[in-house]
Each structure stands twice: as structure tokens, then as C-alpha cells.
Amino acid sequence: MLPPYASLPEKLWYYGFRVFCGLVLLFLVLPVLVIIPLSFNSDSILMYPMSGFSLRWYEEFFYSEVWTHALKNSLIVSPFATLLAMALGTPAAIGLTRIDFPGKALLMAVLISPMVVPVVIVGVATYLVFAPIGLSGSYLGLIMVHAALGVPFVVTTVCATLQGFDYNLVRAATSLGASPLTAFFRVTLPLVAPGVISGGLFAFGTSFDEVVVTLFLAGPQQTTLPRQMFAGIRENISPTIAAVATILTVISVLMLLTLEWLRGRNERLRTAVAE
Helix, strand or coil, rough: CCCCCCCHHHHHHHHHHHHHHHHHHHHHHHHHHHHHHCCEEECCCCCCCCEEEEHHHHHHHHHHHHHHHHHHHHHHHHHHHHHHHHHHHHHHHHHHHHHHCHHHHHHHHHHHHHHHHHHHHHHHHHHHHCCCCCCCCCHHHHHHHHHHHHHHHHHHHHHHHHHHHHHHHHHHHHHHCCCHHHHHHHHHHHHHHHHHHHHHHHHHHHHHCCHHHHHHCHHHHCCHHHHHHHHHHHCCHHHHHHHHHHHHHHHHHHHHHHHHHHHHHHHHHHHHCCC
């Protein structure tokens, strides 16, 4: 907050920096804000000015066999990939945080490498590995790759949550007779649950929005929503794509609000544990 005794240069910097950040944010968000009204256009052309208001493109999305099939595939692949990413990333994060061993930094780099490696390389590599063993063009192969892309988000968020974790609570549980598995589910997991859920939401968003790897691995029966949107843009630009983009934007906003709520809950939980 700007102090009342601030000088003129400090005030100029304070307000100028915030105006600049606001303009950058507007520049990033404006394309999304532009496409949302077009999803309610009664005309079949994506252009302004709009000729009228209509929900026909949302109706086409929910009643079209092509779009509902793509949505069903996304709702099959993304939740299972998220659960697998959470199941793999959470124990990995706990092990990396709790134990020091040679090569720990290298292992951490390997675990988060899908986050930084270009997706095209991941798609080509997984296709070359999965095709000979029959996993290409299958739901299982697609779920495995999407889970691998989501694991880094789970690892990083859980590791961040564990920075303030008191392992004396686990030792106390084991000293009272709890097995390591019981201590994990009754003590560790409830305390790191906000980080696990946050990582899971990021993993779900990554999987639900992934199109490059899906182009390499998915067959005609595994067409997901982003791949169908990509095909629609290439073949025939329809306002239905704008309707789908609006729905995905709403889902993304809800996920961000959930993450913010989890962050606040995690802060309150840490404060309560510290007290």
C-alpha cells in the first residue's frame, strides 16, 4: 500500500506500474472476452456486429453426436488421468520432501520434465513406444500419457504444501501404534489434501486441454474435445467452437476459484497447526 507521505516519483511509479499491469492483463484476456459474445450470435459467421442473440450453438453442442462423443471421451480420459497423476505424484512428493539421498535433484528434474519438455516431443516419443505394444489408439495409452503430463503439477504443489509439514505428527501416530499406511491416511493425507487437490485440478486442466499428444495417440474412437475443436477449426469454422470455448473458459474460471479457496484453506490450516 502506498504510504501517505510518498513522493511524487513514488506515486507515479506506484500508479503507473498498476496501470501497466492492468493493460497487460486486458491484452491477455481480451481475446477470450471477444469470443464469448460470439457464441450467442444467431448468425453462422464469427464476426461483429452480431445479427442477433441465440442459444442454437450451445444446443448444437449438446445434441450433436460428434461433439457429445468428444465430450464423453474427455470426461473418460481426464478424470482417470487425474486420479493416476495424484496417486503417483503424492507419494513421490512425500518421499522427495522427507528423505535426502544422492541424486535427489536429478530425480526431481526427471519427475517435472514433462512440464518443460515440448509436447510434440512427448507425443512422438510416446507414439514410438506405445505403437508396437498396442497402446496407441487406446484409452489406456491416452490416460497414461495424460497422467504423466499431470504428475509434475501434483509433485510441485504437494512439495510446496509439505514445506511447513511437521513430521512429528506422523512419529506421534506411529508411536501410538498406527501402521505407516494408517498414519499416512489419517495424518499426512488430510494435512496435504489441499496441495493434492490443487495439483489434481492442474492435472485435470492439463489433460482436458491437451491436443498435441492426443493427435499422435488417439484413434477415431478416442477423439477428445480439444481434438474435435482443432479439427473443426481446420475443416469448418462454426460458432459451435465459440460455444465450446466459452464452456471451457467457465470451467477454467471455476477451477481457479477453487484453487484460490484451497490456498486460503491451506493457509488457515497452517496457522491452526502452528498455534
